[in-house]
Amino acid sequence: MTSDSPRPPPRRRFFGAWGRRELQGLFWQVLVVGIVLGVVVFLWSNTVTNLTARRITTGFAFLGREAGMPIADSLLAYNPRDTYLWAFVVGIANTLRVAVIGIVLATILGTLIGISRLSANWLLSRLAAVYVETLRDIPLLLQLLFWYVLMQALPAARAAWRPVEGVFLSNRGLILPAIPVGSPQLWVIGTAVLGLAVFYLIRRWLIAQQMRDGRPRAAWPFAVGLILALPATVSVVLGVSWTIEWPQLRGFNFVGGLTLAPEYFALLIALVTYTSAFIAEIVRSGIQSVPRGQWDAANALGLRRSFLLRQIILPQALRVIVPPMTSQYLNLTKNSSLAVAIGYQDVVSIANTTLNQTGQAIEAIALIMAVFLTISLGISFFMNWYNARIALVER
Amino acid sequence: MTAITDIPDAPRAARRPQVGNPVLRWLRTNLFSSIPNGILSVVLLAVLAKGILSFVQWGIANAVWLTPASDSSACRAVRGIGACWAIIPEKYRFILFGTYPFDEQWRPALSVVLFIALFYFSTRRALWRRELAYLWIGALALISVLMWGGVFGLSFVSQDRWGGLPVTLILATFGLAFGFPLGILVALGRRSKLPAIRSLSVLYVELIRGVPLVSLLFMASVMFPLFMPSGFNIDKLLRAQIAIILFAGAYLAEVIRGGLQAVPRGQYEAADALGLSYWRKHRLIVLPQAIRHVIPPLVNTFIAFFKDTSLVLIIGIFDLLTTAKTAIIDPAWQQFSVEVYIFVAAIYFMFCFAMSRYSRSLEAHSAVR
Numbered sequence: 001m002t003s004d005s006p007r008p009p010p011r012r013r014f015f016g017a018w019g020r021r022e023l024q025g026l027f028w029q030v031l032v033v034g035i036v037l038g039v040v041v042f043l044w045s046n047t048v049t050n051l052t053a054r055r056i057t058t059g060f061a062f063l064g065r066e067a068g069m070p071i072a073d074s075l076l077a078y079n080p081r082d083t084y085l086w087a088f089v090v091g092i093a094n095t096l097r098v099a100v101i102g103i104v105l106a107t108i109l110g111t112l113i114g115i116s117r118l119s120a121n122w123l124l125s126r127l128a129a130v131y132v133e134t135l136r137d138i139p140l141l142l143q144l145l146f147w148y149v150l151m152q153a154l155p156a157a158r159a160a161w162r163p164v165e166g167v168f169l170s171n172r173g174l175i176l177p178a179i180p181v182g183s184p185q186l187w188v189i190g191t192a193v194l195g196l197a198v199f200y201l202i203r204r205w206l207i208a209q210q211m212r213d214g215r216p217r218a219a220w221p222f223a224v225g226l227i228l229a230l231p232a233t234v235s236v237v238l239g240v241s242w243t244i245e246w247p248q249l250r251g252f253n254f255v256g257g258l259t260l261a262p263e264y265f266a267l268l269i270a271l272v273t274y275t276s277a278f279i280a281e282i283v284r285s286g287i288q289s290v291p292r293g294q295w296d297a298a299n300a301l302g303l304r305r306s307f308l309l310r311q312i313i314l315p316q317a318l319r320v321i322v323p324p325m326t327s328q329y330l331n332l333t334k335n336s337s338l339a340v341a342i343g344y345q346d347v348v349s350i351a352n353t354t355l356n357q358t359g360q361a362i363e364a365i366a367l368i369m370a371v372f373l374t375i376s377l378g379i380s381f382f383m384n385w386y387n388a389r390i391a392l393v394e395r
Numbered sequence: 396m397t398a399i400t401d402i403p404d405a406p407r408a409a410r411r412p413q414v415g416n417p418v419l420r421w422l423r424t425n426l427f428s429s430i431p432n433g434i435l436s437v438v439l440l441a442v443l444a445k446g447i448l449s450f451v452q453w454g455i456a457n458a459v460w461l462t463p464a465s466d467s468s469a470c471r472a473v474r475g476i477g478a479c480w481a482i483i484p485e486k487y488r489f490i491l492f493g494t495y496p497f498d499e500q501w502r503p504a505l506s507v508v509l510f511i512a513l514f515y516f517s518t519r520r521a522l523w524r525r526e527l528a529y530l531w532i533g534a535l536a537l538i539s540v541l542m543w544g545g546v547f548g549l550s551f552v553s554q555d556r557w558g559g560l561p562v563t564l565i566l567a568t569f570g571l572a573f574g575f576p577l578g579i580l581v582a583l584g585r586r587s588k589l590p591a592i593r594s595l596s597v598l599y600v601e602l603i604r605g606v607p608l609v610s611l612l613f614m615a616s617v618m619f620p621l622f623m624p625s626g627f628n629i630d631k632l633l634r635a636q637i638a639i640i641l642f643a644g645a646y647l648a649e650v651i652r653g654g655l656q657a658v659p660r661g662q663y664e665a666a667d668a669l670g671l672s673y674w675r676k677h678r679l680i681v682l683p684q685a686i687r688h689v690i691p692p693l694v695n696t697f698i699a700f701f702k703d704t705s706l707v708l709i710i711g712i713f714d715l716l717t718t719a720k721t722a723i724i725d726p727a728w729q730q731f732s733v734e735v736y737i738f739v740a741a742i743y744f745m746f747c748f749a750m751s752r753y754s755r756s757l758e759a760h761s762a763v764r
Contacts, residue, residue, distance in 0.1 A: 121428075
């Protein structure tokens with residue numbers, strides 16, 4: 001058979017313009033959707049039968065009932081006589097309290113360690129490498145249990161460790177001096193946030209001006225004025241007091257100050273150290289992805305070190321860093337659900353208690369999933385927005 | 396900021412004239428290249444020395460290594476100043492094999508050896524052939540026979556007596572063995588041109604990845620019995636295994652999707668030009684290339700996944716971490732949990748570290764080509 005033999009006539013088409021491919025596609029889709037629907041209907045009908053047999057009514061009506069479960073450590077005021085709905089809200093607040101603070105601390109620690117791994121100091125880079133390798137290769141749950149055991153093994157409140165004056169570490173947790181925040185203080189903080197927002201807009205305008213004529217304009221006077229001086233003035237005018245409350249040992253426990261319960265503290269340490277090992281690797285690869293020539297070129301131009309880092313290296317490194325960093329933030333948030341293993345009452349732990357008390361398994365798990373899906377979508381939405389802002393614009 | 400300013404200095408330091416004692420030269424380039432660097436090195440050395448010294452004191456010098464059977468008094472005497480490693484010889488059989496009948500524990504031990512051999516052979520590039528699949532099927536069948544028994548004169552051991560390291564390895568291995576093909580199907584579905592299949596795949600991946608594994612495990616342990624017809628009851632271990640497979644499938648699907656995207660368009664077109672069917676095109680041309688592209692991230696996913704099997708502790712399945720936690724409930728040994736956790740951490744570390752080294756070597760290998 002030669003290569004230039006005449007082509008066979010095209011296959012006759014059924015269904016007008018429709019070809020075999022479209023028919024096949026339709027067949028597969030109908031098949032897969034049919035199977036999935038069949039499985040869902042099967043599971044659904046079983047569930048309905050089982051629920052009727054066990055006399056469990058479905059629906060979220062139970063959320064209005066009295067919860068009766070104690071919540072030891074909560075950000076929001078809670079009383080066992082509150083409703084299940086409020087218990088869930090308290091749990092969500094507890095989850096967010098771990099996640100937000102954990103993300104901030106893990107980012108700082110991870111960045112420091114990632115930079116240390118690149119240090120010319122052999123000892124520092126080796127130590128950072130050992131830190132990363134060890135923490136990455138041991139399950140988080142094991143690390144969490146380990147920290148929790150260590151917390152419990154700390155001395156009692158009377159014999160608490162005092163690394164710094166006013167800071168106590170004991171089996172009651174970590175107690176720090178704190179400034180009590182009431183509504184007058186909130187006004188000042190609110191002013192500072194407003195100042196920050198205004199400063200952001202002014203800075204954008206300044207950069208736009210610079211884009212037009214190329215002359216750099218200093219933004220720092222606005223920063224000092226709006227973020228420092230304005231709130232300070234408000235504070236003085238309103239006469240807000242910023243006295244630090246020092247914790248005191250009274251009897252068997254501490255009074256005053258800020259208490260981080262052992263469960264919360266252990267969870268925070270475990271999440272921060274574990275996630276920081278992953279963040280360190282992301283930061284390292286991000287910095288290494290900037291070609292060496294960029295450093296050399298900037299040095300040859302005699303640019304200041306801070307300018308070089310801020311304006312040349314960091315923007316390029318961030319493009320590599322931001323997408324995997326998003327997944328680490330999501331992981332940290334999801335991993336905070338391990339709290340259930342040591343009895344810190346996050347949303348998963350509270351949903352689990354609810355489930356055991358009321359038998360409303362489907363609703364409780366649906367609530368957990370809804371909460372985490374919302375948080376995940378929120379974080380990835382924000383990070384995608386940020387990523388789009390810093391992404392390389394090519395032609 | 397000293398650390399980051401060091402980066403561009405490194406080549407400059409290396410360019411210094413190479414004279415003098417090599418040890419001194421090494422110290423100068425690597426530890427004392429500048430004054431801040433020197434101070435940092437001294438501080439780090441001091442902290443490190445202090446850390447190592449106190450660990451040696453606690454873990455070796457003051458430690459109790461062996462005690463007479465079930466007697467923890469020697470350990471309690473050194474509590475706070477020395478480690479009690481004696482708890483490991485005392486409890487290691489329970490930690491490794493859980494409540495598996497004591498006299499039959501050679502069977503889970505042999506299963507663990509088989510697992511390790513299986514992993515070892517799977518890492519040999521020369522063996523990446525069809526025979527490897529047969530090896531997997533054969534080894535997994537043999538492990539099932541060993542664990543369950545009931546044939547060849549082995550006594551039957553029901554699943555709720557299994558525990559420890561074999562359970563961890565079973566959850567991880569079966570999770571991957573079934574999660575991997577599932578992941579391939581979902582990844583193909585996500586890239587399919589058929590809208591219904593694509594949306595189902597997206598929904599599956601996003602739902603599973605958006606929620607914590609803990610909630611999937613709760614679902615498996617609490618809701619699964621509700622889903623099934625009454626009277627039909629499947630074992631707790633199997634339920635957790637199903638949750639883990641579904642979880643692994645979603646994560647592996649994303650990794651494989653990355654690989655599929657890396658296969659050049661021309662490869663698909665060439666396969667279409669040859670008139671290959673969809674499945675033959677993917678099996679013979681696209682998937683082998685796609686998977687080769689993503690072997691290092693696949694190994695990283697395996698590591699993450701191996702560690703995540705420890706979460707079954709939360710629904711009360713006796714994996715390695717649960718047996719460790721149970722071993723220290725014994726009042727006589729209660730205070731020595733740190734030692735047990737270190738022992739178990741070392742086991743997990745060995746498995747994960749071996750995998751991460753392997754992934755590193757694969758990366759180096761593929762970089763050469």
